[in-house]
Amino acid sequence: MDHRDAIRAADPLVVKVGSSSLTRAGGGLDTALIDALADVLAARHAAGHRVVLVSSGAIAAGMTPLQLAKRPSDLATQQAAASVGQTALMAAYTAAFGRHGVLVGQVLLTSDDVTRRGHYTNARRTLERLFALGVVPIVNENDTVATHEIRFGDNDRLAALVAHLIGARALVLLSDVDALYDGPPSRPGARRIGFVPDAEDLGEIDISKRGSAVGTGGMITKVEAARIATGAGVTTVLTSADRAGDALSGQDVGTVFAPTQRARTARQLWLAHATAPQGGLVLDDGAVLAVTRRGKSLLPAGVREVRGKFSAGDAVDLVDLGGTVIARGLVNYDAHELPNLLGRSTRELARELGPEYERELVHRDDLVVLRRGK
Template identity: 75%
Template sequence: MTTDLRARVASASPLVVKVGSSSLTGPEGGIAAERLAALVEVLAARRAAGSQVVLVSSGAIAAGLTPLGLSVRPRDLATQQAAASVGQGALVAAYSAQFARHGLLAGQVLLTADDVTRRGHYVNARRTLEKLLAMGVVPVVNENDTVATHEIRFGDNDRLAALVAHLINAEALILLSDVDALYDGPPRRPGSCRIDFVPDADDLGGVDLGGSGSGVGTGGMVTKVEAAQIATSAGVTTLLTSTPLAQRALAGEDVGTVFAPTHARGRARQLWLAYAASSRGALTLDDGAVEAVTRHGKSLLPAGIRSVTGRFVSGDAVDLVDLAGRVVARGLVNYDSRDLPGLLGRSTRDLARQLGAEYEREVVHHDDLAMLRRGRR
């Protein structure tokens, strides 16, 4: 099984490769030109072998630290956005120059969470990436840190990479960082062993995944395992290793940790809702509505809603919560939060008769629902 999965990575097209900030920049920020050039050389060779490649690259904020005279990654959003504004241009210029040395054209794609949760946005994002690949361009994807707010952030590029892999129907995802594999304990602790194969990322509950990542990035092993869960649940083979081992990983050699796909490819919309959407509020459902939504695939109607929390508008993502406070699903709501309280507990027929035909509609249509694991809060 492991050999087959590694061979799949070696021949995958399209292929998504994600690289972290610590692999591209120095400990105090600024682009490490030699590291970036070495990565591009590996990816260019893969392109020359016939694979379509999408690069998801962190590093914009880190690249902006040195030019702005900052010694550490800023904590406040405004300064992070300023650093990203300066660093993103430098990062893409460096990629463009290095890919050009191999006769390849790089194209910048900046995304926010809204770009992959709102239908019109994610369809456009997919179309853009597919067109770039068809034209022989190497898309360089990053979160649009310059404009993203805390409420609409992906949180890390590991998750973004997993979602992009599903968006373009990638055959494999490679997550590159400064750690060569997943271990059953802290990698530097004597006795810790490399985990070369994970049949199901949900089975890693007893593994010590450690803390956050480097001082210039936001990720860590936890975010990489979560990204692997997202990708494999969408049928995408995922491999985790260090950036210096990228060439060996792409050759199918026994490096890093490979995660097996756990499900066949699902519908992109449900994956976006489950993993990319930032909830703007919550609807508390009675037991009957929970049963109808989670077990019978029904749409959510006003009659089954007990309460509304948060501020949102039609088209936003909201959590559906049971009476015990557990999030059971996420969906795109068809009403503003200010309009919903007066509709709760009432049938759509009564609402239409009293308020007009436009009220004879679902609060959340079943096509806009994604089920989540029970017990999530």
């Protein structure tokens, strides 16, 4: 089975749609676009496939009712627009899927839901129960209670994490761009990249183009989402919303990102992409190689510096001497305990301080490599 056939057969499936694919340029919902998307996904649902729709558009949908000429920049107005727009968005989806006799359910997630392990498993249980009840879950970031500035791209990343969360076989990212190109799509001669064997190998491709007026992201967030998803073994396709049906039927549209052969476990994906680091540990060259190439735990002897304030059990970044984050893991000590331990062997520490100090700073089972050392 090739990668496009894998998309056609994928169950479960996650589809993410951006604000620009659901709304008019000046804000407000375009119900014709929503109906067209619902037609495609309802057909997939009717074929017996489990489908999750991750939808942006709440803020954009609230702009017209609130008479906002452009997307608000301050958090309070963003939250107000999301509050008004979310009800309109779900009403539109309820009506659009209802034409096919399909029930939808709203699932609003915050950053805590994908960074705290207990919340993470609760979210998965909820989605699985909705599947069992024959419901199409519609997921969105809970913009109305966000405590940090709402950033476009969160829903791209969220969609990849949801795909990992439910064990999806494919992720479809829909936007106003029909594919990834080897340069700005508006540039004469720019060519569509139909297949990407490894999303890590895109260093020479210009993906810096900004998003639309109602969304504020671009290709960078979608490629990052593809990296997350393919790292979890999820085939990913990027295309425009009007090609959704073609993409889901396995036709040669958009850009397909192949799942990597080094697929991470659920725990590794959680550590890499669903945790917020509370500090960092700077490693010497020997420790970098031990962690990234030899699959070893991190010991006090290989750490040069402690950064930030964290407690035992928190996620921390492991950083090389050049400042590059090479791994992330759960630390076994509080930050204030570490300065007197650095550069010393665990045997020496146990002899001087007691047997409880003969343990790793970060055990290899609680560590994920993000970049291989040289």
